Amino acid sequence: MKLETFTFNLELKNTFTISYGSRDFQPTLIVALTQGDFTGYGEAAATSYYGVTVENMIAALKKVEPLVQKNIDSTPEELWELTSPHLKENPFAQCALDIAMHDLHGKRNGLPLYKMWGLTLDKIPLTNYTIGIDTVEKMIQKISEFPWPLYKIKLGTNEDVKIVKELRKHTNAVFRVDANAAWTAEQAIENANQLKDLNVEFIEQPLAVNDIEGMKLLYKNSVLPLIADESCIVESDVKKCAAYYHGVNIKLTKCGGLTPGKRMVEEARRLGLKVMVGCMTESTVGVSAIAQLLPLLDYVDMDGPLLLKSDIADGVKIYDEKVHFPDRNGTGAQLYKEHSI
Ligand SMILES: [Mg+2]
Known part of the structure; x- marks a missing residue:
């Protein structure tokens, strides 16, 4: 099992303004979870008004890596329950991991998730x-x-x-x-x-x-x-x-x-x-x-x-x-x- 993180700074077509402020770039974290031949991908966009940065998401995921390693054969829902006490402070990091695990789980079962x-x-x-x-x-x-x-x-x-x-x-x-x-x-x-x-x-x-x-x-x-x-x-x-x-x-x-x-x-x-x-x-x-x-x-x-x-x-x-x-x-x-x- 391998848990990797990748950072991207996504450039927006137009400056995006909402009532909280403006931005031209969206930093985002991609999580890749590899087991054997399959890699599952997850994502969470860093969001400053929730205090979430790619750095604190990566740090949070580092802490649960051994737990993920040990329980990679479980279902996404089981892994979520196991990791959730450690990721309570950073639901964005948990989201990226959970999506990657769902993607991996669909791939190893040979089905799209919705199916x-x-x-x-x-x-x-x-x-x-x-x-x-x-x-x-x-x-x-x-x-x-x-x-x-x-x-x-x-x-x-x-x-x-x-x-x-x-x-x-x-x-x-x-x-x-x-x-x-x-x-x-x-x-x-x-x-x-x-x-x-x-x-x-x-x-x-x-x-x-x-x-x-x-x-x-x-x-x-x-x-x-x-x-x-x-x-x-x-x-x-x-x-x-x-x-x-x-x-x-x-x-x-x-x-x-x-x-x-x-x-x-x-x-x-x-x-x-x-x-x-x-x-x-x-x-x-x-x-x-x-x-x-x-x-x-x-x-x-x-x-x-x-x-x-x-x-x-x-x-x-x-x-x-x-x-x-x-x-x-x-x-x-x-x-x-x-x-x-
Ligand atoms: Mg809204």
């Missing part, structure tokens, strides 16, 4: 394409450069409704909006009224995570569905969100990988919530893992590779308004030759 889970690809949602905060002119330009039926518009400015009104003049696509916790309940109620008329499908994370009173008020009065993102990080959050959200956006990196992510999807479904899985600007390695869950989802945000100047891996690809699965086992991800180990 191992008994799923079929008959009915799967299409990803949205994210438009970051920018001048209205630049946002319009990004839409015209990438014609798509479904956009997620990042908001959290002083003129959010005005932005959406302007964008609406240039496309009939469905819009979703993500306020990244920038609104008050009163603003959100008013914005929802206007955004509904602009063919907005739902609002993601309108209020700050700790604004529970605001969420109760908004939940009662919003004319648009509300989807939790920053409010739904780990497994125990799903139940809490059911009280004042219509759905949850689950991120594999934040919860610690496919093992808890799949359980969260199933719990959200049991609670009658809409279910979405989101990405953090991962390459095709991370997104190919998210794609395995598609048959279980209502919505998906897995446009990470579409936002990159150049991708590092083949795998599940998105083009022609469709998701294309490769004829490979595990997650289907495979580093491009120039990056191969």
Whole structure:
């Protein structure tokens, strides 16, 4: 067994701005887990506002390497339970390891992951394409450069409704909006009224995570569905969100990988919530893992590779308004030759 880590600094097509800040590069960690002839790949994108760097992910994985070595024949779920007490502080590192283990497990069983889970690809949602905060002119330009039926518009400015009104003049696509916790309940109620008329499908994370009173008020009065993102990080959050959200956006990196992510999807479904899985600007390695869950989802945000100047891996690809699965086992991800180990 070999556990290797590789660091990439993914260059973005456009400067990406959300209400927390801007970036041109996305540092990311690739984990490669080799057993015999098979190598499984996993990924987690470093995210500064969660205090996660590639360095602290590598350090966290070093600590569990002997445990992984000893238990490489176990299932991904068993390995997750064994390593989880040691990786509690760094769910991103756990995510990269868990995805690599799932990929390896699919490969040694000779099946794509979704098939191992008994799923079929008959009915799967299409990803949205994210438009970051920018001048209205630049946002319009990004839409015209990438014609798509479904956009997620990042908001959290002083003129959010005005932005959406302007964008609406240039496309009939469905819009979703993500306020990244920038609104008050009163603003959100008013914005929802206007955004509904602009063919907005739902609002993601309108209020700050700790604004529970605001969420109760908004939940009662919003004319648009509300989807939790920053409010739904780990497994125990799903139940809490059911009280004042219509759905949850689950991120594999934040919860610690496919093992808890799949359980969260199933719990959200049991609670009658809409279910979405989101990405953090991962390459095709991370997104190919998210794609395995598609048959279980209502919505998906897995446009990470579409936002990159150049991708590092083949795998599940998105083009022609469709998701294309490769004829490979595990997650289907495979580093491009120039990056191969
Ligand atoms: Mg979000």
